[in-house]
Structure formats: C-alpha cells, structure tokens
Amino acid sequence: MDLQDRLYRLRKERGLSQEELAHSLGVSRQAVQKWESGSSRPDLDNLTALAQCLQVSLDYLILGKEETPPQEEPPAAYAPFWAWHYEYKSKATLFGLPLVHINVGHHGLYWARGIIAVGNLATGVFSLGGLSAGLLSVGGMSVGGLALGGLGVGLAALGGLAVGALCAIGGLALSLGLAMGGGAVSASWAIGGGAMAGQIAMGGAASAPIAIGEAATGAVTFPKDGWGPGTGQAIRSAIQTMFPHTPGLLVEIFSQFL
Structure with a gap:
C-alpha cells in the first residue's frame, strides 16, 4: 500500500472530508486531493502535521510500519482524546440548499449551509453557530438581518459589541x-x-x-x-x-x- 492509499484510508476511517483535513492542516483541498491521487507528495512539515491529525506515526504514514506496542501498558492517567462529528442534511431543498443542514463536531471547522443551518460555521436564512451568517443569525460572532452574538453585525444587532444599520444594543453599540x-x-x-x-x-x-x-x-x-x-x-x-x-x-x- 502506497502513501496515497494510506492517506485516503486513514482520512476515511476518521470521517474527515478532504476539505476538513485541508482546513486542519492549513492547506487547500486541491493539495489533499493531489496527495491522495499520487500526483504530488506532501513535504516533511505537512507529513508531520498529517501524522498528528490522523493520529499515526510518521513511520506508519510514510512506510506503513506498525509501531511495536510496549510490553506493559501503564495505567491511563487521563481519558484519551476523542473527536466527534454529527451531520444531517435533509433531502428536501429550496433554491438548491437543503431545508435543514446540521454539521457540528468537536474537532475541526464544520460548515452548515442550508435554509436552517446549525454548525461550527453556519450560513442560512436562519443560522446558529460559533460563526453564523443569515437573515436571522445567532452565534459567538453573528452577521445578518437580525444578529445576536458576542459580536453582532446586522440591520439590527444585539451583542457585547453590536454594530447595526437600524438598531444596535450592546455593551458597545454603534448604529x-x-x-x-x-x-x-x-x-x-x-x-x-x-x-x-x-x-x-x-x-x-x-x-x-x-x-x-x-x-x-x-x-x-x-x-x-x-x-x-x-x-x-x-x-x-x-x-x-x-x-x-x-x-x-x-x-x-x-x-x-x-
């Protein structure tokens, strides 16, 4: 099995899309696509970052060599890191967008795009997320017609820092x-x-x-x-x-x- 095959298999096993893996590494999706097709190879820095992100050793990622497990496993001092991801996309669409798109997870920037969007990053008519944009948006940072968040920017905005064209309410309000x-x-x-x-x-x-x-x-x-x-x-x-x-x-x- 070559590097590109291992990279493809490891990414799929961890439930990551090419776009999500590229975002975690700070590279373009096209770069990941070329690595998996074998048309180019990642440099040493990207190989190291890939091994950390996919939770394997460099030896295994490059050469396919399994690490030799220790003879005695020490007791765990803490719970191992685990990542979770949930995505739901309704089959019904409007204007080419799903009526409901939920895309949330613990590790990575998951983007929800739909009429109703809920995600780490959300864009839609109604959006809820850490970063949200929509006609009605709620989030840590929100942009929309009606925006509610720590930082709210919109026609009407409510937040710690609120910037609104018509109305702004917040600790610091600009309108x-x-x-x-x-x-x-x-x-x-x-x-x-x-x-x-x-x-x-x-x-x-x-x-x-x-x-x-x-x-x-x-x-x-x-x-x-x-x-x-x-x-x-x-x-x-x-x-x-x-x-x-x-x-x-x-x-x-x-x-x-x-």
Missing part, C-alpha cells in the same frame, strides 16, 4: 439609527452610559445637538440638575422643532424617561 448600550454611538439617536449622536443623545454623559443627561453637551441641553415638571414637554418641543421626522416612539422615550 446609523438607534444605539443603546454602556457606550452608544449613533448617527441619529443614542441612549447609554456614554451617548454620542448626530441628533439626540441621552445618558450619563450625552453629547449631541439635543443632549439629555447628567452631563450634557450640545446645541440644546437638558442637564439632570435642571430637570423639572416641564422638562419632558420642553424636550418634546425641541425634538419636534429641530428634528421633526423623529419617530413618535423615540420622541416619547426621550421626553418621558427622565
């Missing part, structure tokens, strides 16, 4: 529309501990043309020490005069939540 968070920065409206906006800002420290807060900086300001019974109406009048196209709900939020 062209409404930003809400510990630190909120927006081209239009911002609410947060520290709030900066192109139109209206409200927070502990607020900076905007209309600024409402304990420390307020702007063309028209409503500092906390000056709030009184008529402050809400004064804020409403200022907003309607300077920014008459502000949505009514936001006008009420800025004028009522003092």
Whole structure:
C-alpha cells in the first residue's frame, strides 16, 4: 500500500472530508486531493502535521510500519482524546440548499449551509453557530438581518459589541439609527452610559445637538440638575422643532424617561 492509499484510508476511517483535513492542516483541498491521487507528495512539515491529525506515526504514514506496542501498558492517567462529528442534511431543498443542514463536531471547522443551518460555521436564512451568517443569525460572532452574538453585525444587532444599520444594543453599540448600550454611538439617536449622536443623545454623559443627561453637551441641553415638571414637554418641543421626522416612539422615550 502506497502513501496515497494510506492517506485516503486513514482520512476515511476518521470521517474527515478532504476539505476538513485541508482546513486542519492549513492547506487547500486541491493539495489533499493531489496527495491522495499520487500526483504530488506532501513535504516533511505537512507529513508531520498529517501524522498528528490522523493520529499515526510518521513511520506508519510514510512506510506503513506498525509501531511495536510496549510490553506493559501503564495505567491511563487521563481519558484519551476523542473527536466527534454529527451531520444531517435533509433531502428536501429550496433554491438548491437543503431545508435543514446540521454539521457540528468537536474537532475541526464544520460548515452548515442550508435554509436552517446549525454548525461550527453556519450560513442560512436562519443560522446558529460559533460563526453564523443569515437573515436571522445567532452565534459567538453573528452577521445578518437580525444578529445576536458576542459580536453582532446586522440591520439590527444585539451583542457585547453590536454594530447595526437600524438598531444596535450592546455593551458597545454603534448604529446609523438607534444605539443603546454602556457606550452608544449613533448617527441619529443614542441612549447609554456614554451617548454620542448626530441628533439626540441621552445618558450619563450625552453629547449631541439635543443632549439629555447628567452631563450634557450640545446645541440644546437638558442637564439632570435642571430637570423639572416641564422638562419632558420642553424636550418634546425641541425634538419636534429641530428634528421633526423623529419617530413618535423615540420622541416619547426621550421626553418621558427622565
């Protein structure tokens, strides 16, 4: 059995695709394909990485020599490493994509692509994964129309760091529309501990043309020490005069939540 045959058999035994093995090694899928066809051979660095990934010795991978087992096996001090992988792909499709694709595992970057996608890396209309992208995406890092994650980027985003075109809510929120968070920065409206906006800002420290807060900086300001019974109406009048196209709900939020 030649190197290419051993490489093919070991990869299949471990349930890895050429793409998954290539990702683990940091090479292209075409490189793995050439190694298995015998049209090229991996260099020493790639041979070492292959042996580690496939959990065999270099001697066995290159020459097919089995390692001599020790006479006495020492007691295991810890549980051996094991990898798991699960994949399900529905037969029904829409626009060429499976309706449901689940591709998750312990070792490697498993990519799920479907209308509903769940994987280490997921892309779909609805996606759930460590890295996810979709119309509705949930993950450690998510990109989508509605994105929820540690880092969320989308039309509407919710996360530790949230960047949204229309709305962003998070520890640090950046938006062209409404930003809400510990630190909120927006081209239009911002609410947060520290709030900066192109139109209206409200927070502990607020900076905007209309600024409402304990420390307020702007063309028209409503500092906390000056709030009184008529402050809400004064804020409403200022907003309607300077920014008459502000949505009514936001006008009420800025004028009522003092």
